[in-house]
Amino acid sequence: MTILCPEELKTEERQKMECRNEGQEEGKKEGWTCRLIPQEDNWSNRKYGDVNDYLTQMLSGHGCFQAYLHRFKYEDSPECSMCPGIIEDAEHVFSRAPTSTAFKQKI
Structure with missing residues (x-):
């Protein structure tokens, strides 16, 4: 079992989100959260909220x-x-x- 530091974990989660978005661009059904937050990078890098x-x-x-x-x-x-x-x-x-x-x- 590999233990990731917080920064590595954050990077891994972002990569998973990007893969999910690529799948949506190929015509897969878009989920509720993805309709609310179409660009995860803007959401995860926000400075407020x-x-x-x-x-x-x-x-x-x-x-x-x-x-x-x-x-x-x-x-x-x-x-x-x-x-x-x-x-x-x-x-x-x-x-x-x-x-x-x-x-x-x-x-």
């Missing part, structure tokens, strides 16, 4: 979203309680749900 729990949940899609909780059998349905028939995932909560304004204010 802290990452908090809410932002991490929005970027990853792993959080208190009905669809995510339903996947692990914590909720009976993946649907949004405010929008029947619509799956409640990070994208829906952030951009389409009636309560998205309140969530955005926490970020």
Whole structure:
């Protein structure tokens, strides 16, 4: 097992992101996070903005979203309680749900 120093780990993660972007350019489905942050180098080299729990949940899609909780059998349905028939995932909560304004204010 090789232990990487923080700088080596950062470089390795950037290379993984670049490979993922190259795959998207070849026509692969683009994920939620990649649509939010199309140029990872701009994001990772930014000089401002802290990452908090809410932002991490929005970027990853792993959080208190009905669809995510339903996947692990914590909720009976993946649907949004405010929008029947619509799956409640990070994208829906952030951009389409009636309560998205309140969530955005926490970020």
